[in-house]
Amino acid sequence: MTRIDVAVVGAGPVGLTATIDLARRGISVMVIDKHAEPALHPKSRAVNVRTMEIFRSWGIEERVRAAGLATPPVRFLGKDVVSPWSDVVESSVVPDGGENDLSPLPLEVFLCSQDILEPVLREAALRPPVDVRLSTEVLSVTEIEDGVRLELRSRLDGSTATVEAAYVIGADGAQSGIREQLGIERDGEPSLQQSVSVLFRSDLIRSRTDSESAFIYIDNPDTVGTVVFAPVDTEGRVAMLGRPPILDRLPVDQVDWQEQLRLATGDPDLDVEIIDCRTWDVGAWVASDYQKGRVFLAGDATHVMPPYGGFNQNAGIQDVHNLAWKLAAVLRGWASPALLDTYGPERRPVALFDREEAVLNFRSHVGAEHDGPRTFRTENFHHLGLDIGYRYYQGAVVLEPGQPHGPWPVSTYTPSAAPGERAPHVWLDEARTTSALDVLGAGVTVFAATGARAADEAIRAAADHGVPATSVALPPGALATYGIHADGAVLVRPDGHVLARVTDDTPATVAKALAAITGTPVVQPA
Numbered sequence: 001m002t003r004i005d006v007a008v009v010g011a012g013p014v015g016l017t018a019t020i021d022l023a024r025r026g027i028s029v030m031v032i033d034k035h036a037e038p039a040l041h042p043k044s045r046a047v048n049v050r051t052m053e054i055f056r057s058w059g060i061e062e063r064v065r066a067a068g069l070a071t072p073p074v075r076f077l078g079k080d081v082v083s084p085w086s087d088v089v090e091s092s093v094v095p096d097g098g099e100n101d102l103s104p105l106p107l108e109v110f111l112c113s114q115d116i117l118e119p120v121l122r123e124a125a126l127r128p129p130v131d132v133r134l135s136t137e138v139l140s141v142t143e144i145e146d147g148v149r150l151e152l153r154s155r156l157d158g159s160t161a162t163v164e165a166a167y168v169i170g171a172d173g174a175q176s177g178i179r180e181q182l183g184i185e186r187d188g189e190p191s192l193q194q195s196v197s198v199l200f201r202s203d204l205i206r207s208r209t210d211s212e213s214a215f216i217y218i219d220n221p222d223t224v225g226t227v228v229f230a231p232v233d234t235e236g237r238v239a240m241l242g243r244p245p246i247l248d249r250l251p252v253d254q255v256d257w258q259e260q261l262r263l264a265t266g267d268p269d270l271d272v273e274i275i276d277c278r279t280w281d282v283g284a285w286v287a288s289d290y291q292k293g294r295v296f297l298a299g300d301a302t303h304v305m306p307p308y309g310g311f312n313q314n315a316g317i318q319d320v321h322n323l324a325w326k327l328a329a330v331l332r333g334w335a336s337p338a339l340l341d342t343y344g345p346e347r348r349p350v351a352l353f354d355r356e357e358a359v360l361n362f363r364s365h366v367g368a369e370h371d372g373p374r375t376f377r378t379e380n381f382h383h384l385g386l387d388i389g390y391r392y393y394q395g396a397v398v399l400e401p402g403q404p405h406g407p408w409p410v411s412t413y414t415p416s417a418a419p420g421e422r423a424p425h426v427w428l429d430e431a432r433t434t435s436a437l438d439v440l441g442a443g444v445t446v447f448a449a450t451g452a453r454a455a456d457e458a459i460r461a462a463a464d465h466g467v468p469a470t471s472v473a474l475p476p477g478a479l480a481t482y483g484i485h486a487d488g489a490v491l492v493r494p495d496g497h498v499l500a501r502v503t504d505d506t507p508a509t510v511a512k513a514l515a516a517i518t519g520t521p522v523v524q525p526a
Helices: 013-024 049-057 061-067 114-125 177-182 204-209 257-265 312-332 337-366 384-388 453-464 476-482 506-518
Strands: 002-009 029-032 074-078 087-089 131-133 136-144 147-154 160-170 186-201 214-220 225-231 237-242 273-287 295-297 444-448 469-473 489-492 498-502
Touching: 002 013, 002 147, 002 312, 013 029, 013 114, 013 312, 049 061, 049 312, 049 384, 061 114, 074 204, 136 160, 136 177, 160 177, 160 312, 177 295, 186 257, 186 337, 204 214, 204 225, 237 257, 257 273, 273 337, 312 337, 337 384, 444 453, 444 506, 453 469, 453 489, 453 506, 489 506, 498 506
Parallel strands: 002 029, 002 160, 029 131, 074 214, 160 295, 444 469
Antiparallel strands: 074 087, 136 147, 147 160, 186 237, 186 273, 214 225, 225 237, 444 489, 489 498
């Protein structure tokens, strides 16, 4: 019988990124997916700043950037494509562009649709020693004394197999069979609206906007209602998303979509090739639990939200970025299984926040009057705070006295090294090639001034308790950004979030930090 550390069910973007992260940490992984090939329909498109930072840390950011659309998206708003625009929204997730000393990467939402992103992720993930089981269904998942037993069946020849894993990640989509087997409920709305995605080929985007990466928002109650034209690639593939009124009268397979596209564009002679058409539910829900025993949910299996803002796929990738290092810590023996219980409490509040914002964007979009494009929420396009400013207020963090627990801003981001925050980006070298986010280790990374007493004590204490730890010297000008003095230190987790900040009473804070990251009480030195 095959025995591995982690079985990942689902080889979409979330399952693949979980595999990449775990394999990089030396964890044995099996990937199981009922499909043989990547998704053919574009689905998700937006890759936000934080996700690109994660890709950078894995060494695949440049490959993703080369595969996607080269220029940042611009949004054009109007009643059709041939008439003058009623508004144009620039691409930056920061209002008015803003200075970029906040990330090592451009402050933009990058466009790389799922059918293009998946092959890049597959190349990075599905390689030895990863055990790949495609065209394979999971029949059952049963927790046993020291792991999880999975019963598998090949969709090619019907053969069955039994596999045991220490842990399972269910990243098998919105209709997750793993979630159903676990009996985990969904909180929220399964369907706010049934929409259609029509994938077609046309020079529509380039000819009207002089850009291959523009979104065109159409709002015209006399023709197709409110729809979005979303670019897919440089070969003229575009997706129309929305719910044209024709769907209230005809089923999707009886609609003349060429005619609908000509109505939407205002061009009765539009040359268009229909590639694919499918309906989907615009849901807005979050799973009631992210974990049951040794089985975890991630991505669409845990949350679904309207696509306005492009939050859902990014949240899923950030889910497994939170989970993978914790699984590795437990499997490597330097953390207790109690650490894994912090996954849901940390990630679920982020999904709830994202869902609320996505629903507000959705309602402002579909509920607009005929001048609706001018009423779109600024946060629909400018959401840097949501992208890199989300925080953890519970779990594997040591909060400071009086630290606020309220929601984070959507549009603005102020660098902070308070516990639970993403550690601020600062350049560590004069050449500005290495960011603080580039040097995170397998355990605790201690950022401090050269020779800082708190850093030395933290490294010694971590070594005494078997916790991997490295020390990184901050440039003098970065101490203020990190909120520490010359003898202080900031302890950062492998996922880039701040574990603890040491400004005084070093032994007590370090002891609490080690207790938090190991899930095991650590006795404070006398």
